[in-house]
């Protein structure tokens with residue numbers, strides 16, 4: 423995973439704690455975290471919130487159960503997002519932790535409200551979604567849960583590519 427390509431956030435009632443724009447994860451300290459409200463207004467923090475904050479906010483608006491959002495550009499899931507079709511594998515892991523399948527949202531340019539709305543809609547009531555030609559987003563009731571789901575999405579995408587290459591099937 424390229425560490426500075428991606429972002430995560432946590433919701434605490436009507437405040438969102440979100441990573442800063444353009445800072446590598448390994449150099450971020452708790453002081454670098456930005457606090458915004460549910461409308462995206464800056465409340466606290468020395469930097470600009472991530473340019474992808476609209477995606478996080480649209481998901482929090484759509485899903486009261488979601489307390490954390492993780493987005494990365496992990497290799498296999500991001501590669502799958504370029505196919506612009508659902509990621510679907512008859513896997514117990516997928517059904518148990520994510521939902522029936524992982525939808526790929528209609529393409530929208532980074533940072534736009536259009537992308538945010540497409541992503542929240544394609545997520546539906548499942549726990550992860552792919553943004554077309556961009557990368558995965560996973561959600562959870564805690565940051566740990568959202569991050570674990572992110573790892574599962576990447577594994578399912580990796581397995582799907584391996585199976586796609588097999589002529590035996």
Ligand SMILES: [Zn+2]
Pocket residue numbers: 427428474493494495556557
């Ligand atoms: Zn991104």
